[in-house]
Amino acid sequence: MPEQPLLPPDANPEARRAAVYLVMAQIPPGKVVSYGELAAMAGLGRAARWVGRLMSQLPDDTRLPWHRVIAAGGRLSLPAGSAAGHEQRQRLRAEGLTIINDRVDIRRHGWHSFEHSE
Template sequence: MPDEFSNQLQQFGDNGPVDAASERRMALYLALGQVPPGKVVTYGQLADMAGLGRAARWVGRTLSQLPDGSQLPWHRVIGAGGRISLAAGTPGGEEQRARLRAEGVLFMNNRVDIRRHGWRPMDPSG
């Protein structure tokens, strides 16, 4: 896991016992940290990668609560079918689109081409 994500993970290990909610968040953050630049995953895929089952809504809610300045690549998580869940014209939506474009992710009809930019951990093309 890249060093820039360590600040999100440090809050779990050194501050006493880790509860179930903290373990879920840690699993989510670890899975998210694996998604490479220029690639995207859906909320459901990320939940599955983190071993959380069908927790797509929980993933979205948890990512929406990341602290300002988080280095986790939250922008690489999109809705099913390639949709950006944050509305166009909103600060968050525009930031997500700008970050993805900066990584070379292309949009068509306001959707990400998942065949081109989708990522799976075992995908040999990276």
């Protein structure tokens, strides 16, 4: 992850969204990334909450792998009883991830963009 944001702090919202979507689209099946890691990989520094808000606005029919973005420490932030939470858990399990106590083993399933950049 970059130490300094790649985008200038005053980058327009469309450029920020595009950067997040570009990185999110690259998360491979069976891997997860936290909101904060996604923000950093997109060059936004410490913008985890902004990324979370952005993701909450995705259309229902998005093809982006939103289900692979989770909270820090491997925690699934969508409530288990909600439709979106159920769908996220179902998709992650279909990709081979084990969910225990609403958590994914981030050490085993965490993704770092440099692992797949070759």
